[in-house]
Amino acid sequence: MTRQTAPLPEILCIGSVLWDIIGRSASHMRQGSDVPGRITRLPGGVAMNIAMTLARFGMRPVLLTAVGQDPEGDELIHACHELGMETAHVYRSEDLPTDRYMAIEGANGLIAAIADAHSLEAAGAKILRPLTDGSLASEAAPFEGPVALDGNLTLMLLEEIAASPAFARADLRVAPASPGKAERLRPFLAHGRALLYVNLEEAGLLCQREFDTSEAAAAGLIERGAARVLVTNGNKPACDGSAEGLVTGCPPEVLVTRVTGAGDTFMAAHIVAEAEGCDRQEALDRALRAAARYVSGETAF
Numbered sequence: 001m002t003r004q005t006a007p008l009p010e011i012l013c014i015g016s017v018l019w020d021i022i023g024r025s026a027s028h029m030r031q032g033s034d035v036p037g038r039i040t041r042l043p044g045g046v047a048m049n050i051a052m053t054l055a056r057f058g059m060r061p062v063l064l065t066a067v068g069q070d071p072e073g074d075e076l077i078h079a080c081h082e083l084g085m086e087t088a089h090v091y092r093s094e095d096l097p098t099d100r101y102m103a104i105e106g107a108n109g110l111i112a113a114i115a116d117a118h119s120l121e122a123a124g125a126k127i128l129r130p131l132t133d134g135s136l137a138s139e140a141a142p143f144e145g146p147v148a149l150d151g152n153l154t155l156m157l158l159e160e161i162a163a164s165p166a167f168a169r170a171d172l173r174v175a176p177a178s179p180g181k182a183e184r185l186r187p188f189l190a191h192g193r194a195l196l197y198v199n200l201e202e203a204g205l206l207c208q209r210e211f212d213t214s215e216a217a218a219a220g221l222i223e224r225g226a227a228r229v230l231v232t233n234g235n236k237p238a239c240d241g242s243a244e245g246l247v248t249g250c251p252p253e254v255l256v257t258r259v260t261g262a263g264d265t266f267m268a269a270h271i272v273a274e275a276e277g278c279d280r281q282e283a284l285d286r287a288l289r290a291a292a293r294y295v296s297g298e299t300a301f
């Protein structure tokens, strides 16, 4: 007898999909250091990192991004496909190179990083064509499922998305790409429907003030017009804020072995928990546990 399996729930992941080039050294580093170490290349970009975690947690991420038709682009598309992502709707540019991110990490943490997402920025609204040309959705039948959107897109395109009928029925969940790009998410404050995932620092940048707790940050963002926000704060309590009130949860205590990626893991686990029908408190607690397990070095949901 063949067993019928339910199709995996689909989620659009919109934003950066690029190659991360990471140089790591066991030495303490400072400006001008020239030290022995390892240099690796792996798929990265915020949208890709979220998609990878969503795929691990049992969803089917559909990527909307720009990738070059260069050999680096072919290899990246192949890697994404192998990781369980739908790549058929990716905009493959003939003339733009595949984007790259480069970071240097020493024993004393991240020394510096440069995100070259120029091709994504130059491609602009072309990456969104499948939402209007009928391949994923159309003007008459806009996309109605979940969307994870990253803040690597230009402010102009993010403003367009916030106002676009193509996203009017979507369950829009937005994450900043880096603290440096946090302010690009401002169009989603007045948006009325989007859910923002931010850490305490990013919440402060969006509200142009400092917050001491995730509760204060969530309340501040709601006051500024956000419909719903999830504010994390490392090992301290995180908060889910909306007009209905604030829900707080505390991450379990763990021994930290890695931190980069904690926010993406939190967001993906939270989306999956809500897709499975968890209420606000349960979804927050599950996401906090998943992200804490991630920073401890374990990865299971």
Ligand SMILES: Nc1ncnc2c1ncn2[C@@H]1O[C@H](COP(=O)(O)OP(=O)(O)OP(=O)(O)O)[C@@H](O)[C@H]1O
Pocket (backbone or CB within 6 Å): 198, 199, 200, 232, 233, 234, 235, 238, 251, 252, 253, 254, 256, 259, 260, 261, 262, 263, 264, 266, 287, 288, 289, 291, 292, 295
């Ligand atoms: N030291 C820690 N102990 C336990 N859980 C942690 C710790 N650091 C992070 N986490 C988990 O990860 C979640 C997100 O962490 P954080 O607020 O640092 O996000 P972030 O700054 O966006 O992360 P990153 O940018 O490093 O991916 C926390 O809410 C928590 O569940």
Ligand SMILES: O=c1[nH]cc([C@@H]2O[C@H](CO)[C@@H](O)[C@H]2O)c(=O)[nH]1
Pocket (backbone or CB within 6 Å): 016, 018, 019, 020, 043, 044, 045, 046, 047, 049, 101, 115, 117, 152, 177, 178, 181, 260, 261
């Ligand atoms: O501006 C950006 N900075 C960093 C990232 C990505 O985040 C990860 C590091 O925090 C890494 O995968 C990088 O590509 C990005 O997409 N845009």
